Amino acid sequence: MSIRWKSLALALIVGWFAGAASGLLIARFCPSLKTHKRARAHFYAELKLTPEQRVSVGAILDQSHEQLRRVFEQTKSDALALRRATRSRIRQLLTPDQQSLFDRLNARWEARFEKRFDRLQNH
Numbered sequence: 001m002s003i004r005w006k007s008l009a010l011a012l013i014v015g016w017f018a019g020a021a022s023g024l025l026i027a028r029f030c031p032s033l034k035t036h037k038r039a040r041a042h043f044y045a046e047l048k049l050t051p052e053q054r055v056s057v058g059a060i061l062d063q064s065h066e067q068l069r070r071v072f073e074q075t076k077s078d079a080l081a082l083r084r085a086t087r088s089r090i091r092q093l094l095t096p097d098q099q100s101l102f103d104r105l106n107a108r109w110e111a112r113f114e115k116r117f118d119r120l121q122n123h
Contacts, residue, residue, distance in 0.1 A: 006093050013090055017083075017109060083113070 040061065044054050087106055091099055 006098075009090060009093065013086060020079075080113075083110075 040058070044057070047053075049057060087102075091102055094102055
């Protein structure tokens, strides 16, 4: 039985990107991220924090959020570099017609990735 390596490689890469996108979507629509302010208010109420404690805890949470934003930004640049390198290697295996189609698909994938990652980062 003959295996079509190019098709197999493309299917594996597309599957990997679909899995990565699924992870971003799950994180994007997670209720705790979507309702950040309500979750924080509920957290404060459950612990019965005093107004002074709320200010202090809020400052800690804000600082942590900023650190996480920086981690996401670093992760994003690492992910983009890996994605570009992977796609470059795949593109080299394709015929000119396939490269043209791959480039169009790649442009759509990049736009979706940017949009989803930015949403995740901003919540």
